[in-house]
Amino acid sequence: MSTRVLEHPSIEELRLESVLHALADPMRLEVVRFLAEAGREVACSEIDLAVSKSTGTHHYRVLREAGIISQVYRGTAKLNSLRRADLDTRFPGLLDSVITAAGAG
Amino acid sequence: MSTRVLEHPSIEELRLESVLHALADPMRLEVVRFLAEAGREVACSEIDLAVSKSTGTHHYRVLREAGIISQVYRGTAKLNSLRRADLDTRFPGLLDSVITAAGAG
Numbered sequence: 001m002s003t004r005v006l007e008h009p010s011i012e013e014l015r016l017e018s019v020l021h022a023l024a025d026p027m028r029l030e031v032v033r034f035l036a037e038a039g040r041e042v043a044c045s046e047i048d049l050a051v052s053k054s055t056g057t058h059h060y061r062v063l064r065e066a067g068i069i070s071q072v073y074r075g076t077a078k079l080n081s082l083r084r085a086d087l088d089t090r091f092p093g094l095l096d097s098v099i100t101a102a103g104a105g
Numbered sequence: 106m107s108t109r110v111l112e113h114p115s116i117e118e119l120r121l122e123s124v125l126h127a128l129a130d131p132m133r134l135e136v137v138r139f140l141a142e143a144g145r146e147v148a149c150s151e152i153d154l155a156v157s158k159s160t161g162t163h164h165y166r167v168l169r170e171a172g173i174i175s176q177v178y179r180g181t182a183k184l185n186s187l188r189r190a191d192l193d194t195r196f197p198g199l200l201d202s203v204i205t206a207a208g209a210g
Contacts, residue, residue: 020129093202101121101196
């Protein structure tokens with residue numbers, strides 16, 4: 001099984017502005033909430049965003065480039081997971097408060 | 106002393122996406138941190154943003170329209186304060202985690 005590697009920022013490279021910008025979108029918040037609840041690697045196809053494939057891909061890329069999710073290819077599938085530990089280390093409490101707020105919205 | 110009234114969203118009207126978007130900017134984060142530390146009404150002129158007056162005015166308006174700050178005219182001065190209680194009620198822990206993260210940045 002081939003595994004292509006996508007670029008991810010390191011913990012030290014995470015920027016608050018980028019993280020907040022990435023979270024400031026209802027679709028991307030939906031992905032984050034889904035991944036938080038799943039607590040495992042999830043294929044893009046499992047999350048129904050009701051947008052075109054290219055729009056969906058864009059949202060996942062924004063989340064990955066901000067350091068919020070990790071994406072890895074497994075064969076033809078792209079699997080996503082939340083970088084919860086990294087975010088909690090760098091920005092304590094932020095992700096939890098956003099997920100709680102998104103759930104209450 | 107005349108007091109013109111600017112529009113502010115009510116607590117119920119606060120939207121997570123708008124709040125996150127408003128916070129996703131270094132200048133606006135600087136204003137928020139300044140107001141949080143001051144804990145009182147602050148005139149725009151007290152916060153040195155090193156941008157043009159119109160750019161500064163834009164940033165304050167984004168913060169006000171998102172419900173993060175309150176702005177009130179007192180004569181010719183526009184005074185700003187953080188809507189900490191409203192934000193803490195609507196999005197518990199969010200503002201504190203952002204301010205902490207911004208300070209650690």
